Amino acid sequence: MANKRNPAIGFIFITMVIDVLGIGLIVPLMPTLIRGFTGGDLSVASQYSGWLMASYAIMQFFFSPILGGLSDKYGRRPIILASLFGFSIDYLILANAPDITWLFVGRLLAGITGASFTTAQAYIADISKPEERAKNFGMVGAAFGIGFIIGPAIGGFLGGFGVRVPFYVSALLTLLNGLYGYFVLPESLAKENRRSFDWSRANPMGSLKHLTKYPVIAGLVIGFFCLQLAGQAHPSTWSYFTMKVFSWTPTEVGYSLAFVGLIVAGVQGGLNRVLIPKIGESRAVSYGLLLYGLGFFLFAFATSSWMMYAFMVPFGLGGIAGPALQSLISQQVGANEQGELQGGLTSLQSVTTILGPLVASNLFAHFTSGTSFVYFPGAAFLAAGILVFIGWAFVVKSLRKHA
Numbered sequence: 001m002a003n004k005r006n007p008a009i010g011f012i013f014i015t016m017v018i019d020v021l022g023i024g025l026i027v028p029l030m031p032t033l034i035r036g037f038t039g040g041d042l043s044v045a046s047q048y049s050g051w052l053m054a055s056y057a058i059m060q061f062f063f064s065p066i067l068g069g070l071s072d073k074y075g076r077r078p079i080i081l082a083s084l085f086g087f088s089i090d091y092l093i094l095a096n097a098p099d100i101t102w103l104f105v106g107r108l109l110a111g112i113t114g115a116s117f118t119t120a121q122a123y124i125a126d127i128s129k130p131e132e133r134a135k136n137f138g139m140v141g142a143a144f145g146i147g148f149i150i151g152p153a154i155g156g157f158l159g160g161f162g163v164r165v166p167f168y169v170s171a172l173l174t175l176l177n178g179l180y181g182y183f184v185l186p187e188s189l190a191k192e193n194r195r196s197f198d199w200s201r202a203n204p205m206g207s208l209k210h211l212t213k214y215p216v217i218a219g220l221v222i223g224f225f226c227l228q229l230a231g232q233a234h235p236s237t238w239s240y241f242t243m244k245v246f247s248w249t250p251t252e253v254g255y256s257l258a259f260v261g262l263i264v265a266g267v268q269g270g271l272n273r274v275l276i277p278k279i280g281e282s283r284a285v286s287y288g289l290l291l292y293g294l295g296f297f298l299f300a301f302a303t304s305s306w307m308m309y310a311f312m313v314p315f316g317l318g319g320i321a322g323p324a325l326q327s328l329i330s331q332q333v334g335a336n337e338q339g340e341l342q343g344g345l346t347s348l349q350s351v352t353t354i355l356g357p358l359v360a361s362n363l364f365a366h367f368t369s370g371t372s373f374v375y376f377p378g379a380a381f382l383a384a385g386i387l388v389f390i391g392w393a394f395v396v397k398s399l400r401k402h403a
Contacts, residue, residue: 009136011185012123016143018177019084022091022170024151024261028254029159029166031239036163037100043365046240048100050361052107053236057353059111064346067119073197076123077187084178086113088171095167122341125330126188134281134327138272145265149258156254219398220329221348226391227289227321228349230296232356233384237364244368245377246305259309263316272320281324282399288321289392296385300378325395359383 034045034052071079086109093106121140128136155166242248242256276284295315302308330341360380366372367379376382 009124009127009139011181012120013139013143015080015084015177015181015185016120016140017146018173018180019087020144020147021151022087022147022174022177024148024257025155025158025166025170025173026091026094027235027257028152028156028239028250029163031243032159032250033163034100034103037103042240042244043369046237046361047365049240050236050357052103053232053357053361054354055104056107056111057350057357059108061347061350061354063112064350065344068122068344068346069197071119071122071189072195075187075189075194076119076126077181077185079119080123080185081178081181083113083119084174084181086110088174088178089113091167091171091174095164095171121326121345123188125341126193130331133330134276134284134323135273137323137326137330138268138276140268140323142265142268142270145261145263145268148261149265150261152254152257152261154254156249156251159250159254217329219394219401220325221345223285223289223391223395223398224325224329224345225348225352226387226394227292227325229352229356230292230384230387230391232353233296233360233380236357236360237380240361240364241299241377241381242305242308245302246308248305256308256312260312260316263312264319267316267319268323271317272323275320276324281328284320284324285328285395285399286321286392288318288324289388289395290318291315292318292321293385293388293392294318296381296388300381300385302378 030049030052031042031045034048035042038044038048067079067083090106090110090113093102093109097103097106121137124136124140125133154169158166158169238257239250239253242253248256272284279287291314295311295318298311298314299308302311326345329345360383363380363383364377367374367376
């Protein structure tokens, strides 16, 4: 049975790569696009960026548990395909936005349809044996890495032909992704494992409450929350930090993000598959969080461009924590609740993507605006590092308690 299902990992992997590639294409250009509408400097643009990211997350917070519940009833395939076509429309709106308001419209739509990652994770849980889940969740991380190797580099290059060109390319790629999935992506959820849709379980607070039903989950989920909240500092402020401190161009930002993606792909797609089975998921989570937190601390105090590349190594190695932690959490629920669990985790993650960008972008703006008592562009990275270590403490305590 497992051998028949293995090809599905390849299908979902390629789908995720193309999906992330579309996102990666536009990341280096967002500061330039926002500044064109606001007429402000990088500090002001970063604040608008934080609100754009938060608007996406607010919609995802409310709609992810609904789509997760629908995927438990109707299957993963239709939800993934609908999400991909919705993203394609979003990119077209962004490409043709006449003002900042339309950027928010596009982000709100993307938040509603942004369940492709959630459902893909439930898809992975469906087709994986318990002992293979960490490895296969790592493939999702590898897809992110590969997408961000290619995407930002191409996006920075295409931006030279016009700031909106990468958005059109992203729309086309996502549309092709949806068409690819329509023809080759099989359904992963067997009919006997499906459940009826329940609105009381499909609201975001209900999904979050569901996460506390199992004894070991509470501490792990707190750690997951801290990890995800801290992680928002990177996408929220990386472009603005490097442009402000090192005067990087969008192309240079794209290359740096491509390097991050290369490390992530190597860790998630290679190192995780070898290291986690050897040291165990609990140790992988602990060591990974420590490395991740260290990476943030080093970013905060970097004084030269080369340091940002060097410090990406411990930061990227910290990626061993995420798949192992997610695997530990997923093992606590049955097959017919994986969609609900992943919907709940995505709702929790959406809370962090509401709060994280707002906190990180405003920390950056405040400590670079000239009104602060000290000039410190790395404030968001420093705060993220502290938060990761807090999450590490909760995870270690929970694992020891329920060992």
